[in-house]
Amino acid sequence: MSQPVAEVGGYKNITATGAVSTGPCQLIGFYVNSTTIGTLVLRNGGASGEVMSGTITPAIGFHRFPANVGVSLYATVGGTLDVTFFFAAGS
Incomplete structure (x- = not known):
């Protein structure tokens, strides 16, 4: 049985590699504000x-x-990328 998907949550903007959340969460999605050959890997x-x-x-x-x-959400950014993540705490 599938779990409900969060439609609202907190946000965090990043422009470099780093932690998005420090604990479990439900990732909703992300908004790319600007990019120049930017890449993203989620962990x-x-x-x-x-x-x-x-x-x-x-x-x-x-x-x-x-x-x-x-566990926690971590984003590895390559190139130039300004991205805002939307997520709900807990999983």
């Missing part, structure tokens, strides 16, 4: 955590990415 559990996605080369705009994140 569950920090810099050496489980890879949640391949390398994403996102366009400007909103991208749905509903996912339960069991």
